Amino acid sequence: MNSSCARYYKLSEYYRRMSGGKKVHKVTVDAGFSCPNRDGTLSSDGCSYCDNRGFSVNTRLSVRPVEAQIKEGIERLKKRFGAEKFVVYFQAYSNTYAPVKILRKCYDTVKNFKDVIGISVATRPDCVNDEIMRLLASYAETYEVWIEYGLQSIHNRTLERINRGHTYEDFLKALYVTRKYASLKTCVHVIIGLPGETKEMILKTAKALAGLKLEGVKVHPLHAIKQTALEKEFLKGAYKPLELDEYVDLVCVFLEYLWPETVIHRLGADCPEEFLVAPMWILDKNRLLREIEKRLCERGSCQGKLYTAEGPEATLSHALRVDHA
Numbered sequence: 220m221n222s223s224c225a226r227y228y229k230l231s232e233y234y235r236r237m238s239g240g241k242k243v244h245k246v247t248v249d250a251g252f253s254c255p256n257r258d259g260t261l262s263s264d265g266c267s268y269c270d271n272r273g274f275s276v277n278t279r280l281s282v283r284p285v286e287a288q289i290k291e292g293i294e295r296l297k298k299r300f301g302a303e304k305f306v307v308y309f310q311a312y313s314n315t316y317a318p319v320k321i322l323r324k325c326y327d328t329v330k331n332f333k334d335v336i337g338i339s340v341a342t343r344p345d346c347v348n349d350e351i352m353r354l355l356a357s358y359a360e361t362y363e364v365w366i367e368y369g370l371q372s373i374h375n376r377t378l379e380r381i382n383r384g385h386t387y388e389d390f391l392k393a394l395y396v397t398r399k400y401a402s403l404k405t406c407v408h409v410i411i412g413l414p415g416e417t418k419e420m421i422l423k424t425a426k427a428l429a430g431l432k433l434e435g436v437k438v439h440p441l442h443a444i445k446q447t448a449l450e451k452e453f454l455k456g457a458y459k460p461l462e463l464d465e466y467v468d469l470v471c472v473f474l475e476y477l478w479p480e481t482v483i484h485r486l487g488a489d490c491p492e493e494f495l496v497a498p499m500w501i502l503d504k505n506r507l508l509r510e511i512e513k514r515l516c517e518r519g520s521c522q523g524k525l526y527t528a529e530g531p532e533a534t535l536s537h538a539l540r541v542d543h544a
């Protein structure tokens with residue numbers, strides 16, 4: 220992190236640098252892909268917190284054309300924020316979960332938009348392979364290419380509890396394949412406030428991710444959405460959401476352990492009020508970000524303050540050796 224006054228390395232700052240000072244915004248698209256944890260391949264239930272509103276294989280196949288979504292997104296962001304350059308974010312469900320021929324056709328859509336400078340592809344660690352990575356790397360000659368892995372926690376006990384359907388070791392293998400292609404950047408999604416997770420477990424996740432020197436991390440507070448398994452747990456009292464103050468504290472320590480060069484893609488969550496069950500404080504994202512900055516300031520702290528280059532999970536090869544032992 221090089222900016223003198225920033226307490227953590229924000230995505231907006233990263234975009235500003237990589238684009239030579241242009242206003243870069245993300246255009247979010249739903250390309251109609253499915254998810255093996257929802258379509259019955261691994262399970263039909265999905266992750267316990269997954270917003271499954273409108274999910275069915277049929278609705279997935281009938282989403283609006285990606286080209287129209289990008290066009291409208293660009294126009295909206297230009298008008299609203301004066302955006303100049305764009306990163307197309309393939310967000311919904313698992314955006315590498317299809318044959319390479321279909322993936323190529325989908326990603327190729329970005330070529331029709333001259334102001335697109337990047338692609339970001341969100342997926343699960345068990346939905347990638349070498350062929351898919353090669354395809355993504357082929358775009359990196361022209362675009363900045365990010366792959367975003369939903370990991371959420373390094374603790375397999377937690378992953379099982381929230382029904383992720385993959386392990387931490389699956390993620391390490393995916394990262395190993397990704398890193399064969401130096402042009403690809405990796406962002407990992409983590410959730411803070413998962414049921415059964417202690418502060419020590421959360422910090423262990425931070426230290427492990429720090430050791431992997433990831434290019435990006437996205438942190439979300441866990442929240443219960445209507446009609447999910449997590450809502451049922453909440454109503455039974457089996458899941459207790461974090462208070463704002465608790466989340467802010469945990470995020471600050473999490474950031475302190477991270478590698479200072481990791482770009483922080485986000486620290487909040489988006490959820491329409493009418494779908495949200497708890498905690499309600501996630502709706503005020505600006506307040507949350509202000510509180511995090513304030514707390515870091517009070518602690519005289521910043522991202523990477525407690526980072527140590529040689530932790531027990533310091534390298535990917537070490538982690539993989541442990542996995543294969």
Ligand code: SF4
Pocket residue numbers: 254255256257264265266268269270311312313343369383
């Ligand atoms: S991997 Fe993502 S899309 Fe699939 S069930 Fe989990 S949260 Fe939902």
